[in-house]
Amino acid sequence: MLSKQPVIGIDLGGTKISTALIDSVGRIMARDYRETQAAEGQEAVIERMLDSARRVIAQAEVTQAQVAAVGIGAPGPLDIEAGVLVAPPNLPGWDRVPLKRIIEDALGITTFLENDANAAALGEHRFGAGRGRQHMIYVTVSTGIGGGLILDGKLYHGASGMAGEIGHMTIVPYGPLCGCGNRGCLEALASGTAIARQARERVARGVPTLMADLAAGDPERITAKLVAEAAHQGDAEAREILAEAMNYLGIGMANLVNLFNPELIVIGGGLTNIGELLFGPVRRAIDRRAFRAQAQTVQVVQAKLGKDVGVLGAAAVALAHKP
Ligand SMILES: [Zn+2]
Structure with a gap:
């Protein structure tokens, strides 16, 4: 039966390719990891993706015919319908x-293709x-902010497959310049x-600020992780920066709560390591700004x-397309 067949998930990133063979309940039966080496060009990278897929098939001791589908999470922008990577910056x-x-x-x-945040x-x-x-x-909140919308149980794509660009909602009209060109x-x-x-x-x-000490006086060494460390040690400047940033995140989430009335907001990405310094302000902003009924519904x-x-x-991209 098709639903019992394993699928392959390939996560194509600018620096690494991660591949796994996964059964229908999400158990990883085999995995492979290699560097993308994007500078070698697309043919070499695609060859590495294929090698990686063949490796997990061999490791799991299944045949290609037993694999139901391949799902690929790739950096956008994509043409989902055509299965085409348009021109990913990385x-x-x-x-x-x-x-x-x-x-x-x-x-x-x-094979099915999806942008990495939607995947x-x-x-x-x-x-x-x-x-x-x-x-x-x-x-997902890490170096950038991305996301995906699951509405009525399904991933929402929008008219041109580009829905869910949560990181590019305008929050402050004349605020700092974004990588996308907007402010x-x-x-x-x-x-x-x-x-x-x-x-x-x-x-x-x-x-x-303690941040200067932690960076040994070199501002270039400052990362979000360092800011979080200074905040944990009680540095007022670091705490203020994080509180302000996470309040903005909460404003974005409050907008989404009013728009989509979700039951759940799942936040992933490296910045969630700061724990309550992230979740506290986000929950408070939702409580303060979203309609009461929606705010009380959402976790x-x-x-x-x-x-x-x-x-x-x-892998979930592959499974989403199976009957
Ligand atoms: Zn932007």
Whole structure:
């Protein structure tokens, strides 16, 4: 029976390719990990993806015919319908690569493509914190902010497959410049990159703070992790930066709560390591700003899949398309 057949998830990133063969309940039966070496160009990278898939098939001692489907989580922008990678910034030189067809032809296994944030949303929904939920918003907060919308039990794609760009909601009209070219996007205010930038500016201005000591006087060494460490040690400047950034994150979430009335917001990504310094302000902003009924309905929880979210998300892409 098809539903019992394993699937392969391939998480294609700018620096690494993670692959796993996964059974229908999300158990990882075999895994492979290698560097993308994106500078070698698309053919070499695709060959590594294929090698990696063949490796997990061999490791799990199944045949290619037994694998139901391959799911790929890849950096956007994508043309989902066509299965094409358009021009991902972290895979230089890739221009409208029909990755779905190439992988499908080489392996002889039906293949599905999804952007990495949407794949992660599907992964948390099927295997992680969102199991059994119908209305879930997934948000990842690390160097950038991304997300995916599970509405009425399904991933919402929008008119051109680009829905769920949570990081690029405008929060402050004339705020800091975002990587997308707009100003005041959530990502420019609340991502790890935004937090580090705020801290660097304060240290460069000579504001007395533990962050300067932790960075040994070199503002370039300041990361969001360092800011969090200073905050944990009680540094007022670091706490203020985090509180402000996480309040912006909460404003973004309150907007989503009013728009979509989710039962669950799942937050993943490296910044969730700061724990209540993230979740506290987010929950408070929702309580203060969203309608009472929606605010009382929604739970805000940490993602569960951790480092496996990439491969499990990619596998969930394959499973989402199976009958
Ligand atoms: Zn933006």
